[in-house]
Amino acid sequence: MxxxxxxxxxxxxxxxxxxxxxxxxxxxxxxxxxxxxxxxxxxxxxxxxxxxxxxxxxxxxxxxxxxxxxxxxxxxxxxxxxxxxxxxxxxxxxxxxxxxxxxxxxxxxxxxxxxxxxxxxDGDIWVPAGVEITAEPDAETRDLLQRIRTLTPQQMRVLTMLGEGLLNKQIAFELSVSEATVKAHVSAVLQKLNVDSRTQAVIVLSKIGAESLRS
Missing domain, CATH: 3.40.50.2300 (Response regulator)
Incomplete structure (x- = not known):
C-alpha cells in the first residue's frame, strides 16, 4: 500500500x-x-x-x-x-x-x-513508555480544552481564522460560504467558549498555544 x-x-x-x-x-x-x-x-x-x-x-x-x-x-x-x-x-x-x-x-x-x-x-494512540496521561491540573486550562473539543471542525477553522485576524468577509471567501454563515459560526464559537467577543475568543486560542510552549 x-x-x-x-x-x-x-x-x-x-x-x-x-x-x-x-x-x-x-x-x-x-x-x-x-x-x-x-x-x-x-x-x-x-x-x-x-x-x-x-x-x-x-x-x-x-x-x-x-x-x-x-x-x-x-x-x-x-x-x-x-x-x-x-x-x-x-x-x-x-x-x-x-x-x-x-x-x-x-x-x-x-x-x-x-x-x-x-x-x-494501525489506528492506535501512542505515548512514550512510562508516561502517565493525567487530567489537566490547571482548572482554567482544563475548562478551555473541554470547550474547544465541543467545536465542530468548521467552527475550529473559523476560530483559527479569527486568530489570524481575518474579517468575516475574508473567512467567507476562504470557506466558500456566505458572510451570514460565518456570522452564525462565530456566534456558535463565542457561545461554546463562553466569551463575549472575537477578541476574547482569540485570547483563548493564544492561551492554549502559550500553555504548550511554556510547559
Missing part, C-alpha cells in the same frame, strides 16, 4: 532521521519535508489523501497546541503525531486531548519512533 507522509520540523538533520524511519515502515512511501508551519497548512489544504503528519510544535510560524487545533480543523481524520523536545506529562496530555494520535519526544530512539508510527497507522 502506498503511504503519504509529511515531516514538519525546522531541523534538517532531525527530518532526515525521521525520513529514514518512515522509509522503513513501507516499501512504497511518499515523504514531503517542510520546515515552517505555513507550509504544513498549505500542504494539508492541497492534499486530502495524506496518511500521517509528524509535527514539531515549535517550528517557525508554529503556535504550540493551537497549531494542532488549526491542522485538525483542516483535516479532522488525518493522524498527527507530535514530535517535540517539550515532553512533560501535561504537554503530552494536552496534545492528546486536542486530537493528536501520538507524542514522540525528540530523545526517542529510531526503533521507538518506528514503533510509534506503526501503532498510529
Amino acid at each position: 502506498h503511504l503519504k507522509f509529511i515531516i514538519a520540523d525546522d531541523h534538517p538533520l532531525f527530518r532526515g532521521a525521521l525520513r529514514q524511519v518512515l522509509e522503513a515502515v513501507s516499501a512504497e512511501v511518499s515523504i514531503t519535508e517542510v520546515g515552517d508551519f505555513e507550509s504544513v497548512v498549505q500542504l494539508i489544504k492541497d492534499q486530502d489523501d495524506l496518511d500521517l503528519l509528524l509535527l514539531d510544535l515549535t517550528m517557525p510560524g508554529g503556535t504550540g497546541l493551537s497549531g494542532l487545533i488549526a491542522l485538525k480543523a483542516l483535516q479532522p481524520a488525518l493522524p498527527i503525531i507530535i514530535v517535540s523536545g517539550t515532553d512533560d506529562n501535561a504537554t503530552i496530555s494536552r496534545a492528546l486531548e486536542l486530537g493528536a494520535s501520538g507524542f514522540i519526544p525528540k530523545s526517542t530512539s529510531m526503533d521507538g519512533i518506528g514503533d510509534a508510527v506503526r501503532a498510529v497507522l
Whole structure:
C-alpha cells in the first residue's frame, strides 16, 4: 500500500532521521519535508489523501497546541503525531486531548519512533513508555480544552481564522460560504467558549498555544 507522509520540523538533520524511519515502515512511501508551519497548512489544504503528519510544535510560524487545533480543523481524520523536545506529562496530555494520535519526544530512539508510527497507522494512540496521561491540573486550562473539543471542525477553522485576524468577509471567501454563515459560526464559537467577543475568543486560542510552549 502506498503511504503519504509529511515531516514538519525546522531541523534538517532531525527530518532526515525521521525520513529514514518512515522509509522503513513501507516499501512504497511518499515523504514531503517542510520546515515552517505555513507550509504544513498549505500542504494539508492541497492534499486530502495524506496518511500521517509528524509535527514539531515549535517550528517557525508554529503556535504550540493551537497549531494542532488549526491542522485538525483542516483535516479532522488525518493522524498527527507530535514530535517535540517539550515532553512533560501535561504537554503530552494536552496534545492528546486536542486530537493528536501520538507524542514522540525528540530523545526517542529510531526503533521507538518506528514503533510509534506503526501503532498510529494501525489506528492506535501512542505515548512514550512510562508516561502517565493525567487530567489537566490547571482548572482554567482544563475548562478551555473541554470547550474547544465541543467545536465542530468548521467552527475550529473559523476560530483559527479569527486568530489570524481575518474579517468575516475574508473567512467567507476562504470557506466558500456566505458572510451570514460565518456570522452564525462565530456566534456558535463565542457561545461554546463562553466569551463575549472575537477578541476574547482569540485570547483563548493564544492561551492554549502559550500553555504548550511554556510547559
